[in-house]
Amino acid sequence: MNKHLLLTGCLALGFLFCRCEDGSLVDGSSPSMNEVMPTRASAFFNSIGVNTHIGFYDTNYADFQGMLKPRLLELGVKHIRDGNIWGGNSGDTPLTRCKELEQYGINLLLICFGGDPVVDDPVERAGAFGQMLWGIEPVNEPDLNKKPGEWEQHARNEQQRVFTAARSIPGKQVPVLGIALAENVDNPSRLGNLSSQLDFGNLHLYASGLHPTNQDFGNYWGTRMEVAISKARLICGEKPLIITEAGYHNYENSNQFRGCSEKAAAIYHVHLPFVYYNAGVSRTYIYELLDWNKAGVVDDMNMHYGLIRADGSAKPSFRALKNLLSIVKEEEVSYELSPLKFGIDPTVKDIEYTLLQKQDGSHWLALFRKVNVYDVKTHKDIEVDPVNVNVEFAEIPSSIDMYIPNQSDQIIQSLKTGDKISLQLGAELVLLKIK
Template sequence: MSTASLVLAAVLSAPSFTATAAAATVPAVAADAFCDSIGVNIHVHYQGSVYDHATNLKAALQKLGVRHVRDGLVDSQWPTYFERLNDLGRSGIHCTVITGMPMARVLPLAAQAKEAIEAFEGPNEVNLNGWTVERAAQYQKDLWTTIRADAAWNQDPILCLSVTDYDYGARLGDLSAFADCGNIHPYPGGWEPENGSAWMKADLPTGLAGGRKITGSKPMMITETGYTTHRAKAGHVAVTPEMAGIYLPRMLLHTFASGVKRTFIYELFDLHDDPQDPEANFGLIRSDGVTFKPAGIAMGNLLTVLRDPGAPFAAAPLDVTLSEAQARSALFQKRDGVYYLVVWLPSNLWDQSRPYGQKQQSDPPDLPCTITFARAPKAVTGITGLDATLNEKVLVAAKTVSIVVSERVTVLRIVP
């Protein structure tokens, strides 16, 4: 399988891109806006687990390069829980906290994590946790009223509660007046992230449609999604660690291009070393707290390549097009004017004709692709190996650049 891959769909607006021989004007997005759209789930309150190691936790998040985490706001008598959250906040890693405790406890608990919290979220997956529709809807309304009435927190965003059953969600009624953002959990199972197969109604199109029944046109966040790499023959459909490393960057790019404000990957660490436990193997990092899995390596490398912190700026468009109509891409620009064209094929890596437990990883074909610029750039560098070791290769800087696109994400650094 090749390490290169390419459709020009500029992120956020995600316009359609027609493959033509001539260059077309494509809007770019500030590279750091994409980086800021990424978060990861953690469980600081899991005492005795891999998360109960402050040094490894902080080091892993910093190495990964994320600025946003999601965790439960726990009614805990364990002061270390709040101390560790606040330490992350002081390090520039801020937390969206999940509520669900008695409303009278929300603000007192939040005060103990005031250096960490950047947003509040309604209760998690209420339909799976015994909440009636009436109770869940009222809690979201009360959360909005409580936070908005408090001077210390009334500017903080409030996310809607989450559900896994959108028929249940539709019965909640319109909660758009009580949330700044919608909230969905579109886990793709063993499918590629771009797939719209409605697997267990967990694909992205179904999730977005289901979330809008609850919060209308409000911006959408994904507070849980990811891939498990267990080896059992039942439970949440798994992928191999290598497949997760290929899929995860594509997932983040795809959700961002679909207009999702922030995507939180579930989760930072494998909970324990049991390859037969579907729920214990969603981590970007193994249960030792230090060994990055391919998905974690890929996510960290993608953030490293695109990171560009600073004041907001207006990215300029670029006249460029691709010859391969099956390709996907996103166009970013940094403050120094350099463009980053991220390209891939939306290939599926599982043989979906086989039953669960008997699937085999496939090797989809790579495709040649010609990139055409209106003006020859000063320099073009191909960056590959996101899921292993980053490799850079200087390409010929001309009005046309030929590459091979594949299931793996490739980044082209373009100096105009």
């Protein structure tokens, strides 16, 4: 078997791990019992962000104190992506809102839209946002609704402008992302390699109602994950990659771009950050926090990407992601990682896993199945029958606790320990705390 090495990680964000395509160790250990080096739970926690539209005053984002701020803090995420930060009302501007969020440790990835060079001056923006500013991104999707030849040079100019300006920000080196495109198949080669003018690559990746690993359904936003990542590297080279938009809308009758039910989206949204983390993506910004609820606009998929409904209530995706973040959260501190030697039943072919570790020495093994839970043609949920999965350990753990983020952030079951455990794994991701 050709053991092509998969290198997953981002040194800039503090994580790195390697494994082969068959799941075995780089050193060639048996695939039935692998000694796997984990990554820090804090690195995974910080790999999850969310998109906001803080300056959309004609949507639900207008209600900062009653909806936007409390829901963002309740979710527990520490990274947001936004570009709508000018204007607003007297005493309530996007900038004053951001400064308030900064007090809670929220970090901002800021989009420069490339319209007004003065308004979109990265140096001015860095001074306005201070320590909250994590990174800067040039013009968003410049190829959207454009023909070849109409957008490429403008995009290159914007990348150069933002990168040059960012390097002149006094007292702080602010990371610069590459440009994210709307079309991920042909347009990356049209734009060309800009890796010398960016610190992170940038990609928008929507699964169009399917599981994040099952993206093979078109060449616009919906592009199979492996293809989209390889195409993004035509622009960013070997620089680390960030997915700045990924998620699911719940307007199931959309004829623009396929959605899925709230039930299905909740399962996919928990799988999604693990899928992209395993693929070497440094951070994924889920699109987005709130449904828009623009007056008079209902039958538009863009109104329905939120984790929070138009009436302010939480969708199942919000609760599941909140639980996940609560489970894996820990402070960013340096500690020595220790490998865990285990094997997963090879008869179940659709399983993927991620191994994390916390400062207390506990290992956290995420197990999930790469299955669709929604039929995009009939608009009906798919019931996935659970399968029995055996996990073997080289050393008997002292305790094994099961968590299911789609259900709770508390222990669902404490398993009987031994050198082998068996569990029923359906569509919902399971996290095993192993000590």
